[in-house]
Structures are given as C-alpha cells and as structure tokens.
Amino acid sequence: MSRYRRRLRWNRIFAAVLVAVFAGTAVFLIHDSLNTLFPSATEEPSALKSTASSLPAEETVPESSEAAAPEASSAESPAEEASVPEPALPDGFRWLSIPESALCTSDLILVNNSVPFQGENPETAVVLENKTSSYKVKDSTVVLQTKAIEALNRMLDDFYARSGLEDVMVISGWRDPEKQETLYGEDLLETGKTDSTLVAKPGYSEHHTGLALDFGLLPKSDGFGRSYDGEGEYAWINENCGDYGFILRYPADKMEITGIEYEPWHFRYVGVPHSRLIMEKGLCLEEYVELLRDYPLDGEHLSGGGYTICWQQPEKTADGYRIAVPEEGDYTISGDNTGGIILTMKE
Numbered sequence: 001m002s003r004y005r006r007r008l009r010w011n012r013i014f015a016a017v018l019v020a021v022f023a024g025t026a027v028f029l030i031h032d033s034l035n036t037l038f039p040s041a042t043e044e045p046s047a048l049k050s051t052a053s054s055l056p057a058e059e060t061v062p063e064s065s066e067a068a069a070p071e072a073s074s075a076e077s078p079a080e081e082a083s084v085p086e087p088a089l090p091d092g093f094r095w096l097s098i099p100e101s102a103l104c105t106s107d108l109i110l111v112n113n114s115v116p117f118q119g120e121n122p123e124t125a126v127v128l129e130n131k132t133s134s135y136k137v138k139d140s141t142v143v144l145q146t147k148a149i150e151a152l153n154r155m156l157d158d159f160y161a162r163s164g165l166e167d168v169m170v171i172s173g174w175r176d177p178e179k180q181e182t183l184y185g186e187d188l189l190e191t192g193k194t195d196s197t198l199v200a201k202p203g204y205s206e207h208h209t210g211l212a213l214d215f216g217l218l219p220k221s222d223g224f225g226r227s228y229d230g231e232g233e234y235a236w237i238n239e240n241c242g243d244y245g246f247i248l249r250y251p252a253d254k255m256e257i258t259g260i261e262y263e264p265w266h267f268r269y270v271g272v273p274h275s276r277l278i279m280e281k282g283l284c285l286e287e288y289v290e291l292l293r294d295y296p297l298d299g300e301h302l303s304g305g306g307y308t309i310c311w312q313q314p315e316k317t318a319d320g321y322r323i324a325v326p327e328e329g330d331y332t333i334s335g336d337n338t339g340g341i342i343l344t345m346k347e
C-alpha cells in the first residue's frame, strides 16, 4: 500500500469518525430540544429527585425503571412545583388587603438620616386652635396630626396640674421639606460643617410626619427666648411622656444610632403602648423597630400594657399587599417605613 493510499484510508477513517461524532451530537441536541419541548415526557431525572425527597423513606422509587418513574410522580410533582405553598394563617386571623402606602404610614414609621419620609403629607390641625390652656404655642403656623395634639393636651394638662407651670411652648410641629431645607442650610452656615448633627436632612426629618414637635419655653418679660432643657420641674415631662404616647426621640446615649445629638426638647408621638415600652426599655425608635422584627406573626409576640405586638412582612398581591389581622378584637396597624407592618392587638 502506497503512502498515498494509506493516507487516504486514514483520512476516510478520520472522516467517518467525524461523521459519527457529528451524528452523535445531533442526536444529543435533538434529544435535548425534545426535553425542552416536552418536559413532562422526558424529565424523569428531576421528577425522580423531587418525588424521592417527598416520599416516605420506605417508599423508594425503582432505580432503573424509567417508565415507572414518570407515572409515580406525574400525579403529584407538577402541582407541587407550580404553586408556592400558601403562607400559614394562624387560628383566629384573616387576611387584610393594604395599599403600598400603608408601609410608610402611621404612628411607628421610622424616619432618620438614612430612612426618608416616604408618605403623603399628613393631615394636620392648627395647634393654637385645638390646644388646652395649660401650655403655649408659638403661633398659628404650628400644625400637628390631631392625635398628637390630643396627647399633648393630656400630657401638659397633667403637667400643669402638678407644677402650676404653663410656660411650655410648642415652637415647631409639622414641617414640609422646603422648610427643612432652609433650617438645614442655616445650621450648616452656622457650624461651617458639611452635614448636621442637630438638623435632619430635608426629606429625612421626622417633622415631616406631623407627629414630632419641639418644645421651647415662653420668653420672660425681657423678651429673651428660653430653650427647653427637660430639667428641674420639666423633667417630669421627659420622664413620663411615654404614658401619653410620646417618646424622647433623641436621647443623650443614643447619638451613635440616631445620628442626632441629645435633644431634650424634641418629642415624637408613637402611641401607647409603644411609647411606654420604648421609654421603659431605654431604647430609641431605631432599636425598637429592629427589636419588633424578633416578634413575627408565627412566633412569640411582644406583650406589654394590655397589648400584644408582632411584626409582619406584608405579602405582595396583584393589587397591593396583604397582612394577617385578628378576626376579632381591637387592633391597629402601622408601617415601620422599612418594609414591615407592626400589628398591635388589645389583649
């Protein structure tokens, strides 16, 4: 055999091998596309896996029986794979549909330098027109949500009854972002810094909620304004505000967390029982909102002052969200402004 013929023969053998490899690849590809086109007919391996894991230990799937496996799994597997299991609704609870805005609305929303106020501008009332005679207000531009004014009236009526002092003055309530912008700019000018530890960034102030207020004191007859320091007789307010739904929002020992210096004059309405729990536990709102995540609907609930409290991650639905609420009894819900809903139930 000449060298030429040998080479020809080897070329033919090589070509034959190539054809065989090509044909094999084609068969493999066709099989693969069939798998894609007819998954139910050809997906024994994965069906086997899921069936095997859901079967009791003694019921094993025959190892080599490719025909038996789809029959064994076809009744259960597609349904199991198609639907996400329905979250469990505890006894005595029902679903409640809520709009997305509920996540950033109500008494417990957290607003700070990293969590902006995201809600609609709140409905407010003029404090001057709704207050009792036990305290003062700067002027008719000071507005707050009605529930905060009512709580303020109760707290300062009790303070006046104890102390005879009626010179606490509300100097600031709800602020729109433009007003906050002005205050923030003024503080930067004054301090020469690039950010402020006393004034929140515009859009990030809890004064936007209509639930926060600042106290001053009525100026003395010489006309000089006095700042409210929560000391002396006034310490009673700072110590007992929790009984009226308020918290001291920026305590001295929480600056690392709140990012705001001690402000003995800044109060935030969060409602009872949360205000009592926050003040009793010595927390700031950041810590409290975080703590509530440890009390999910299906776990142990936080108890205090005749209420039980739990945290829920709302479930997305076609037209909003839904949460579980008790079928009977009084309850309130509040967004925490960080993706959760806090459910407060009367015991």
Ligand SMILES: [Zn+2]
Pocket (backbone or CB within 6 Å): 172, 207, 212, 213, 214, 266, 267
């Ligand atoms: Zn303030």
